[in-house]
Amino acid sequence: MKGTVLHGAHDVRFEDREDPRIEKPTDAILRIAAACVCGSDLWPYRGIQKIDQPVPMGHEYCGVVEEVGRDVKNVKPGQFVIGSFFASDNTCPHCRLGYQSSCQHREFFGSAQAPFLRVPLADGTLVSTPGMPAENTVPSLLATSDVLGTGWFAADAAEVKPGKTVVVVGDGAVGLLAILAARQMGAERIIAMSRHETRQKLALGFGATEIVAERGDDGVARIRELTKGVGADSVLECVGTQESMMQAIQSTRPGGHVSYVGVPHGMSLNGEQLFFSHVHLHGGPAPVRRYLPNLIELVWTEQINPGKVFDLVLPLDRVAEGYRAMDERTAIKALLRP
Numbered sequence: 001m002k003g004t005v006l007h008g009a010h011d012v013r014f015e016d017r018e019d020p021r022i023e024k025p026t027d028a029i030l031r032i033a034a035a036c037v038c039g040s041d042l043w044p045y046r047g048i049q050k051i052d053q054p055v056p057m058g059h060e061y062c063g064v065v066e067e068v069g070r071d072v073k074n075v076k077p078g079q080f081v082i083g084s085f086f087a088s089d090n091t092c093p094h095c096r097l098g099y100q101s102s103c104q105h106r107e108f109f110g111s112a113q114a115p116f117l118r119v120p121l122a123d124g125t126l127v128s129t130p131g132m133p134a135e136n137t138v139p140s141l142l143a144t145s146d147v148l149g150t151g152w153f154a155a156d157a158a159e160v161k162p163g164k165t166v167v168v169v170g171d172g173a174v175g176l177l178a179i180l181a182a183r184q185m186g187a188e189r190i191i192a193m194s195r196h197e198t199r200q201k202l203a204l205g206f207g208a209t210e211i212v213a214e215r216g217d218d219g220v221a222r223i224r225e226l227t228k229g230v231g232a233d234s235v236l237e238c239v240g241t242q243e244s245m246m247q248a249i250q251s252t253r254p255g256g257h258v259s260y261v262g263v264p265h266g267m268s269l270n271g272e273q274l275f276f277s278h279v280h281l282h283g284g285p286a287p288v289r290r291y292l293p294n295l296i297e298l299v300w301t302e303q304i305n306p307g308k309v310f311d312l313v314l315p316l317d318r319v320a321e322g323y324r325a326m327d328e329r330t331a332i333k334a335l336l337r338p
C-alpha cells in the first residue's frame with residue numbers, strides 16, 4: 001500500500017509502505033474509511049519538533065475491521081470502529097479510572113493517514129458503532145477519534161457545568177469542538193478567543209456566546225472586563241504555547257479551573273505566579289477512550305455534528321495539500337479519504 005510519511009520540514013510524501021499485518025494476537029487491522037491531519041502534526045511538519053528519520057503520520061481514524069488477532073474478542077471483521085491515538089488495554093488501574101491515555105500498556109501508533117492501519121490492544125482501544133454509518137456521518141465519527149474527544153476532555157477537565165462562564169483559548173479544531181463540548185455540558189456563557197472571521201462564525205455555530213479577538217495581556221483584560229473583574233470559572237487552553245497558557249491562567253478566577261490539552265511547546269510555568277493565581281490545573285493527552293461510547297452515541301443520534309470542523313476534503317494521495325493548507329491556515333482541518 002501507499003501511506004503518508006514525513007521526511008522533514010514541509011516534506012510530506014505519499015509513498016510505498018509495507019502493508020500492516022497482525023503482529024500480536026491482540027492486534028486488529030482496519031480498512032480506513034477516513035483519516036485527517038491533526039494540529040499536532042504541524043509541529044514536526046514545521047520543523048519545530050525535530051525528526052531523525054522519515055516518520056509515518058496520522059493518529060485519527062475510523063474504519064472497518066478487516067482482520068483480528070486470535071485473542072481479540074470485542075470487535076469482529078466487518079464492524080465499523082473508532083479508536084483513539086493511544087492504544088490502551090482498558091483494564092489496568094489507570095484505564096479503569098478513566099485515564100486510558102496513561103494506560104500502563106499504552107502504545108502510541110501514528111500511521112493512520114493510509115488505507116490500512118494496525119491497531120494494537122484492539123479490545124481495549126476500539127469502539128464499534130451500532131451499524132454501518134451513512135456516508136455523511138463518517139466525518140463526525142472521525143472527529144470523535146481525537147479532535148472532539150480532546151475538546152471534550154478540555155471541557156470536562158475544566159469542570160464545565162451548567163451556569164458557568166467558560167473561556168476557550170485557541171480557535172483551532174480542538175478549541176472549536178471544546179466550545180461544542182462546553183455547550184453540551186450546559187455552560188451559560190462561552191467566550192471564544194479568536195481573531196479569524198471564519199473561525200469566529202464556526203465558534204458561534206458550535207455554541208459560543210461571545211467572541212474576544214484580543215490576545216495576550218489585552219485578551220486577559222477583555223475577559224476581566226466581560227466578567228466584571230472576576231475572571232472566568234473554567235478556561236480551556238487548546239493551543240500549548242507559553243502565551244496561550246498564561247492567557248488561560250490569568251483569565252481564570254481564583255478557585256477556577258484551567259484545562260490544557262494542546263501539546264506544550266516551549267512552555268514553562270512560574271511557580272510563584274502559579275501559587276498566587278489560586279487556580280486548579282488539569283490537562284494532558286486526552287483520555288479519548290473514556291468518552292468514545294458517549295460521543296459515538298451523540299453523533300449516531302444526530303445530537304451533535306462535530307464533522308463541520310472539516311473544511312477541506314482530499315483524496316489520501318493529496319495529503320501534502322492538506323498539511324500545506326493547515327500550515328497556512330487556509331483550512332481548519334483536512335479530512336482524507338482513501
Ligand SMILES: [Zn+2]
Pocket residue numbers: 088089090091092093094095096100102103104105106
Ligand atoms: Zn490500561
